[in-house]
Amino acid sequence: MPTIEQARGWYSSADSVHDFDHILRVYQTAQHLGKIEGADMEILHAAVLLHDAIGSAPGEQARKAHHLASAEFAATILRLEGWDDERIAAVQHCIRTHRYRGTGEVPETIEAKILFDADKLDVLGAVGVARVIAYAALNRQPFYAEPSRQFLEQGILEPGEPHSAYHEYLFKLRKIKDRLFTTSARQLAEERDTYLREFFERFAREMRGEA
Amino acid sequence: MPTIEQARGWYSSADSVHDFDHILRVYQTAQHLGKIEGADMEILHAAVLLHDAIGSAPGEQARKAHHLASAEFAATILRLEGWDDERIAAVQHCIRTHRYRGTGEVPETIEAKILFDADKLDVLGAVGVARVIAYAALNRQPFYAEPSRQFLEQGILEPGEPHSAYHEYLFKLRKIKDRLFTTSARQLAEERDTYLREFFERFAREMRGEA
Incomplete structure (x- = not known):
């Protein structure tokens, strides 16, 4: 072991x-x-x-x-x-x-489902916020760019549209909770998912100068 | 101009x-x-x-x-x-x-006070969270390390203690609100400061596995 x-x-x-x-x-x-x-x-x-x-x-x-x-x-x-x-x-x-x-x-297998779920729980909550922001910074992606209608509907970037941390939230993070396999992980995800969503909604408002 | x-x-x-x-x-x-x-x-x-x-x-x-x-x-x-x-x-x-x-x-001068204040307001709120996390990632600092007693009391790292994003919050960000010069900036800072504090308190709990 x-x-x-x-x-x-x-x-x-x-x-x-x-x-x-x-x-x-x-x-x-x-x-x-x-x-x-x-x-x-x-x-x-x-x-x-x-x-x-x-x-x-x-x-x-x-x-x-x-x-x-x-x-x-x-x-x-x-x-x-x-x-x-x-x-x-x-x-x-x-x-x-x-x-x-x-x-x-x-x-x-149950072990595979748990590894998947435990790994995904770590992109929710405040830790999830930090990880997606850091990933964008390390890959020289912007924090925020206004998502195109095409991206919102199909998840495909328009020509010239950057993939920002906010795009990652829209495309992946906010759907994580519904992709989990085990009931016990879904319970843990509930509150962390709410926190993540509230962060990114606030973040988008601040980045657009609406706050 | x-x-x-x-x-x-x-x-x-x-x-x-x-x-x-x-x-x-x-x-x-x-x-x-x-x-x-x-x-x-x-x-x-x-x-x-x-x-x-x-x-x-x-x-x-x-x-x-x-x-x-x-x-x-x-x-x-x-x-x-x-x-x-x-x-x-x-x-x-x-x-x-x-x-x-x-x-x-x-x-x-009032212009210098306003530049200082406007620049510092951008390290509060959700944008402030993103910027301090990204700064740590770009400089290969950890997100979180348990702060030593010496750091908490004097702001000086112990030998071997890394400067994490959480350290930056403790040492600088949570004091920003009280360093601002203009009344109008202090008003804007109030709510953004509260949000930032709540983020880092939650973040520390999650990183310590207490969440």
Whole structure:
């Protein structure tokens, strides 16, 4: 079983959006959800500690496929720990399916559903606000740009329209709550989702000079 | 008189904390305060547009002395526009004294007080939250670290203690409201300060896993 101290080393070059504090928060949330939902805690813990291990440094090209690279890395680590193939495959399934934007494969086991939910809960609330703002800053995207009608209706940018932190909120964050799999995560999401929405509504008013 | 379009060019390489959207928000706030306080609007507008012109690109070494460099740049621009020495000096006084952390020189004219206040209002409210988080991310500081007792009492970091976004809130942002010069700015600050405090108190609870 990989330890938290061992895992810390895998995230030493991560940016503040995907750093080890994120892993520790997801770990704590997954622990809570896992107990309620009756998950295999060993598989869940390994999946949490390894889920962002590859591709989380700033500007890494691998970011888009980080779930696949991290799943490969997980197999290497767990094989060294003497895990059998079936349990390694179970961890890999969790890691491959934790991304929000579909890859074809969806979480099927309770452990995969919990990793997905615990990871997504960390983009809600005040921490979610900080992470989406920091992500935009690190990628030189503006905080706010007026979304086009096309973006509001179809989620597709018009030519010349920048993808701002506010766009990310509209396109992804405000829909997260309805994408969660477990009842216990949905309960946790309720209040954090409300806080996030109120933040971005206020933020848009301030940025438009209406406040 | 420098125009807004002319000014936009001076900020083309700025990060999202000091970009032209920040200038436009300060411009709008200064316009509002200037009318109430009876300021010389020409001096105030020139000071707003020029106050961060030098040293606002990410990682620029000049950041610490950006107020001095921007004041020099302002003189060059305004001389080209045919301004007389006295009015140029008035704009330079505003720019040199707009920094929060003292440089010995404090705002003495109403225009300088308004630039200071309008610039500081932009680190309160939801926009203030976004700017301090983005600043930390761009400078590879963590979002949150437990502040030491020494930091809480004296504002001085202990050896090994990182300066996080939360430290910046404790050390600077929560004191801003009481540092403002004009009554009209203090009125605007009241509600934005409350929002900022509530954000960071909630943020600290979430980061400590207490939420």
